[in-house]
Amino acid sequence: MIRKFTPIIIFSLLYIAACTYKSTPTTSSPAINFLEATDITRLPATDPNYKICKDSENYIPDTSQLTLFPEKKIRVSFHFMDCEARNCNYEEERAVHFAKQLLYHINHGLSNNAQMWLPPGNNTAVLPPRYRYVLSPQPDTPEDDGIYFHYDDSLYYHDAYGKDKNNTNPAVIKKYGINTESVLNIFLMPDRPGILEAGEKSSAGTGIYIAKAIKVGIKKEEGKGKPWELRGLLNHEIGHFLGLSHTWKGNDGCDDTPNHTNCYNRGGPPPCDKSGAS
16 A cells, blocks of 8 residues: 555654664764764664553654654665666666655655545644655765665566565565665665566556565666655655554554555545545
8 A cells, every 4th residue: 555644644653763763873974964864773572662662642742842853864775776787777877866866755755744635534733744864875985875786687676466576575685785774775676577578567666665674666667767756655665664554454543544445546436536545
């Protein structure tokens, strides 16, 4: 399910980040263009604070005290997977531009948080998201910009639908992930070879949070992939990284994440014929 981020979801993520994850301030190298980033590490279930995360009342925001919650930075890196012939994904120069535009658009989505679509007629408050994403180069590696390229015929593609689908396979993350305990690695992967020629369903625009990283299917055709198209998908998957779950099977205790009604677009048969879509 790709769900538009909702107001209290965004604010609740800050509580989740502080609860399920512990943030350790770091001092960045002057060469890195951010100085307030934090390393994010998941709390173990044995930590005394872990049980606090299970109490939904701890996620209720105090709208009169928003200034008490300073903006947090989530470190991210982008990994472009390609075949060994280097012609299955964007060439490196264009890929760098794509990644930087994608970073801009996912942050822009947070900066312009809008009223949630479901349930129809809801009056959920629109709260400012108190976090943003920053590229995280390796400070000890000269000229590192946090954008990486990997050429591997066996691991470069993303398949969410085929009989040999690999979207839930963490092998590419285990092999190419960098600083996965403190940086959210985002893998941008083209379709399985031959899938479009065979008329099969493309996995572009699908994603999954797995093994402390995110795998995203992207369009490899020249000029067709638009960074802004992945804005909602990535913010959705990062929600999973911060602790949110799907609500297909019932209420999760959060008023702003209602039970999923199987509506994906505006209009359609009831209940999707009203004012909202998920």
